[in-house]
Amino acid sequence: MAVLEIDGLPFHVQRLSPADGRPPAATLVLVHGLLTDSLASFYFTMAPALAAAGAEVFMYDQRGHGRSGRPHTGYRLERFVADLAALLDHSFPAGPVHLVGNSFGGTVAFGLAEQRPDRVASILAIESEPASPAWAAKLDGILRRAETELVRTSTLAWVAAERGAHTARLARSAGRLLAVTSLARDIPASLLPGEERLAAIACPVLAVYGTESDLVEQAAWLDGLLPRCRSAFVSGQEHSVLVEAPDAVLELTFDWLREQGVVLRGAAACDLQRSAR
Template identity: 50%
Template sequence: MTERVAAGGITTHVARLDATRAPDTGEPPLVVFVHGLLTDSLASYYFTLGPAFAAQGIDTLMYDLRGHGRSDRPASGYRLEDFVGDLVALLTELGETRPAHVVGNSFGGTVAVALAAWHPERVATVTMIESEPPVATWTRHMADGLADARTRLAHAEAFGWIARHHGAHTARLSQGAHRILRTTTLADDVPASRVIDDDLGALTRPLLAIFGGDSGLAEQVPHLRARVADCRTVVLAGQGHSVLIEQPVRTRDLILDWVRDHTPVAEPVP
C-alpha cells in the first residue's frame, strides 16, 4: 500500500509491502529502503527488491526522500541530518519500534550509516549499495558532483543531448533532477552536512557494503573492513555505479542472506 504520512514537519510518500508469509519464528524483520539523490525515488525498490523481500517473510518500508518522488519538496533543509531526522520522525509516526535493517543505495547508504551512528537503537544492520559513509571526504565528493550536475543541467540543450545519447527515459530523469536543483538548496546543503569521524568509530552496527568494481568506490573496502567489527564487503566485477538497477537479482540475494544471518532465532516457547 502507498500513503502520505505527515511527520517531522513534512509529508512523506511511503510504500509498505508487508511480509506475505509468516516468519519462521517471532515477528517479521523490518527492512527500510532508502533511495539515492536527484534521479531516484522509492520506485527503484518498489519494482525490484521490495516484492521479493515481502515474499521472504520480511516487512518492507520504502519512502521518497524529501524533495524527491511524491514527498514534499521544501525549498531548504537538505543536510544529511535533515534526511536522518525525517526517517526517525517517520518511523516514530508509524509506531515502528523494531530495529530496522536499513538498506541504502548511493546517497541512501550514507543516510543509513548516519542513522546507525546517530540513532543506533533504530538500526539492526546497515547495507550500503555503492555508497560512502558520511565522512569529510564524502562531503567533498558530493560538492564536486553536485556542482558538476548543476552546471551541466543548467543548459536546457543538455536534455536534447541526453535524450540523443542516453534515451528519453534518462532525459526525463535528468529534468526531474534539474527541478530539484533549481528549486531547492540541496546542492549547497548536502556538502555542508554533519559528518562522523574518519575512523568510523561512530558506526557500531553490522555493515554490508556492495560495490561495483568499476565505479571507484570499492577502494573503501580495506578501510571499512579494518574499522567496522561485523563487516561484509562484496565487489561485483565489471559493474559500474548502477548496481541496484543492473544487478537486482544478485543484490537481492546478497541482502536477503545478510538479513537472514542477522535475524536472531527466537527461543522456542516452552
C-alpha cells in the first residue's frame, strides 16, 4: 500500500499511470467525499479508464477516511484543503492539475482553487458545492443526524434492507469515524470564503448533478457566481451519481478534458474521431 506522510499523518494514495506507458496527456487528481466515501469510489469507476486514455491519475484517502490516518481532531475544511495542497506539492511540484471532486471532495477542490489558483487547471465537481454559510448549516444538520443515527443498530438494519449490506457496512464505518473524531463539529466550524473570493475562482468548472438530487437547485446560482462554470445533468440519478452511473460520468469527464485541450489516447481517442465525423 502506497503511503505518503504529510505533517506526520499517513495518507493512503493510489496512482495509475498512462496504460500505454507514454508521457501523460494530463494529470488528474481525484478527491472523494465525506464519511462513507473513499478513493475506492474512483478506483473502481473512472480511474482505470482515465489511465487507459493517457492520463496520470492520482487518488488519495482524505484524513479520517479509507486507509489514511484518523486523528481525533482537525477536520475543518481548511485542513482538508491543506492536505490536498501538500500532497500536490509533494507529488506534482510543477504546474497545475485537473481536479475531480465528488461531493465534499469538490468542496475541497473549490477551496484549493480559491487559495492556490496556480495549482488548479480545471475542476470537475460531481454533486458538489463550494463552502458557504448555507453549506456549513446543511452539513451541520446532516452530521448531527449521522452522528446519532449511524451508531444505532435499527438504523443500520434499515440501511441494509433498503440499500444493501455493503452500504450498511460503509454507514457503520462512517458512524465509527464520527464517534472517535471531532469531524461532526469541525466541518460546520470551517473557515468560509466569502462570495467575492469564490467569484474569483477563474479556472474552468464543470458541475455535474443527478437530476433527482437536491443540489440541482443550486446549479444556476453556481453557474452565475463562478466566472467560468457550467452545469451538466445525469438523468434519473441522485447524489451517488459517480458510483451509480459511472459510464455517464466518465463520458462527461472525457468531453470535459478534451474541451480543456487534453489529447486523450486509446479508446477515448477513437470516440473523438467518431464524434468529429
